[in-house]
Amino acid sequence: MNKREMALFEAVGRTGSVTLAAAATGMSQPAASAMLKSLEDKLGFALFSREKRRLALTAEARMLLPEIVHALAAMDNAERVAASMRGGAHARLDVGAVAAVGASILPGAMAWLQAREPGVRVSVRTDMTLGVAGLAADQRIDIGIVIGSAALPNVGQRTLARLSLQAVMPAGHALARRHRLALADLADIPYISLSRHLQVGALTARQFEQERLPFLPVIEVNQYSAACAFAERGLGVAILDSMSGLYARRHGLRVVPVDVEGGLNLDIVWPLNRGLGRVARQLEAGLVHELSHTTE
Structure with missing residues (x-):
């Protein structure tokens, strides 16, 4: 196994998704799928099985994964030492x-x-x-x-x-002049949320539930940058975290803090x-x- 194969195997084992693993290792999804198939052929046993729309490690892969993780760490450490030696x-x-x-x-x-x-x-x-x-x-x-x-x-x-949570919108939005917002201000208008499997998205859903408001985003996305792009086109107000809010400000969007307990x-x-x-x-x-x- 070469380092690229090991890195892809580790990423799929960690994320349960070929698509996410491909993105993490800088590959296209078809190339990642082909590499995994080639790796299974080379090893002589299956590495993954599909369970509830996720890839699960086989028994053989679970035994192999710790060795792969240690090997990758050793390679990275060796590269770090070599780089230090080259760079004086x-x-x-x-x-x-x-x-x-x-x-x-x-x-x-x-x-x-x-x-x-x-x-x-x-x-x-x-x-x-x-x-x-x-x-x-x-x-x-x-x-x-x-x-x-x-x-x-x-x-x-x-x-x-x-x-904190922040609402991201175009400067001309009806709520853009407000200094602070409550979740109730957003409940009856189109809003965009990060996916609930992300911590910011999970927090957003939890806050809506705690305030007994329906959590019904018009768009749910995995990437903060996509949420900002959708908000910029007027598709809804994006509910994001403070770090994503800084990114939004630098791209000319209006960012308003949202009052929540969490x-x-x-x-x-x-x-x-x-x-x-x-x-x-x-x-x-x-x-x-x-x-x-x-x-x-």
């Missing part, structure tokens, strides 16, 4: 982040880092919260930035900020047995600096 004094930092953070506060934090660590080389991987936490658990990143709970063994976690944490995660290194701590400081300069 130049540091390297492997970062994991949820996509909304990658498009909001991470660029500014990277600028902060590079100003203080000239020549640092950075690798950034985007994934969902549990995927980023999994990379930290497997020691494949030095630091991760996640939204919501990511409790896993061998993963350190610290909260940077508390995030929220989600913006956390950093790291391999617990390795700790946060000096360069990772500099990036954390950059994230804190960026957060201090953002407003709702």
Whole structure:
């Protein structure tokens, strides 16, 4: 098995989806399906079975997966060491982040880092919260930035900020001049939500239920950027988190805080047995600096 095959196998095992695994490994869905079929032929046994619209690991695959995870971690560590040797004094930092953070506060934090660590080389991987936490658990990143709970063994976690729900809409929308909104203000108009299997989408649905309002989004999507694009075209008000709200503001959309009781944490995660290194701590400081300069 080569590294690309192992990475795809691990991603399918983690997500239960060829489509999500293909996106995580930078492949097309047909190419990923073909590679998995070739890998099964090479190994001589099936790796997955379909259960309730998800791919489940076979007994053989469950035995193989821990070895694959350890092998990938060892390869990544070897590449990190080799890169450090090639670069002499130049540091390297492997970062994991949820996509909304990658498009909001991470660029500014990277600028902060590079100003203080000239020549640092950075690798950034985007994934969902549990995927980023999994990379930290497997020691494949030095630091991760996640939204919501990511409790896993061998993963350190610290909260940077508390995030709220925000309503995203065009500047000309009837609600755009409001300074704050209640969920009841959104219940009778078309609104867009993130999917309920994502932590922000689950929080949104839970808040509607707690206020005894029907949760009936006109569009439910997996990507915050798609939600913003739909809102921009007037298809509905997008209900997103604060990080996605920063992205929306930068694209000319109006963002209004939504008053709800709950929220989600913006956390950093790291391999617990390795700790946060000096360069990772500099990036954390950059994230804190960026957060201090953002407003709702």
